[in-house]
Amino acid sequence: MKYLCLNGPNLHRLGKREPEIYGHETLADVTKDLQTLAAAFDAEIDVKQSNHEGQLIDWIYEAEDGDIAGIIFNPGAYTHTSVALRDCIAGVEVPVVEVHISNVHKREAFRHHSYLAPVCIGQITGLGTFGYQAALRMFLQSN
Template identity: 75%
Template sequence: MHYLCLNGPNLNRLGKREPAIYGYETLADLELSLSEVAVAEGATIELKQSNHEGELIDWIYEAEDGEVDGIIFNPGAYTHTSVALRDAIAGVEVPVIEVHISNIHQRESFRHHSYLAPVCVGQISGLGLYGYEAALRTFLSKQKGQK
């Protein structure tokens, strides 16, 4: 079982950017905690971050062509703007769970709409970095149920 965790724009600034909203944990902290969960469950996970929409799209297609069983995706602000990311997700068979650290539905009204949610298998919002672990555990439990 191999999973991919994608993080979009500004998430490379976790721990520094708006810590009152996003907390003080860093992307490196997230990678460590997700890797520990994956290893404990006999799986692997690869984390990637980009501020560039096209690179995120390329990684989604590479996941389809590779051995990726699921994508955990925090698209950041692209959630509310990117039809291109929505189309990429819709165009692959790899299941995607959309994750947001903050509760996007409690924030500015423009953040309430996700172009991606309708083509994802689920959305987790407002659980902090634990939302990523919840997404990984969801994929893991589904994989175990299929075997």
Template identity: 65%
Template sequence: MKLLVLNGPNLNRLGKREPEVYGAETLADVENHLQKIASEHLVDISFYQSNTEGALIDKIHECEDNGFDGIIFNPGAYTHTSIAIRDAIASINVPVIEIHISNVHSREPFRHTSLIAPVCIGQLTGFGTGGYELALQAFLLRRKGVRL
């Protein structure tokens, strides 16, 4: 199994940006934790973060072209604004799980709508950085044939 963990704008600031909302873990901490779990389950996992919409779209397209089995995607603020990212996900035949560290539904009203969710197989929100691990576990269940 080959997975990409894709992170959008400002996620490079984890551990520094609003720790009362996003926690103290850095993106490197999250990646190291996921790499350990992936290795235990013989999953080839890659990581990519960009603050640029076009770079994220290119990476989404590359996943299909390079035979990835899934994407764990925290699109950050692009969740609520990017029709282009939504269309990129819809254009590929690779399942995507959308995640958010904070519970977007308990925050400002503009965060309550995801343009991305309708083209994803699922959404995890509000589980802190543990949402990344939950998404990885969901892909492991899919590998076993569990329908999600």
């Protein structure tokens, strides 16, 4: 099985940007951990990051048209602003799990609403970077 992990704006700065909120692990660390877990289940995962909404939308549609079994998606701030990403996810059959490193419900009020959660199969929030592994494990163990 093949899986996709998408990361939205600013997530290329993990480990440097607000480490008191997002921790000290980098996106390279997250990628390594996901690839190790996937390999243990004889699966593959591709990890991508973009600061551009349209690029993320393109990747979701490519996943739908390809052989991707599930998407782990940390949309960053687009969670709270992007109807376009919501409509994209709603329009594909590939299942998507929304992941957030911090507990968005304990933060500023504007972060409490997700446009994407209603069209995702689940949401993981506040588990740090382990949330990515939890999402992948859910996909791996359900297939």
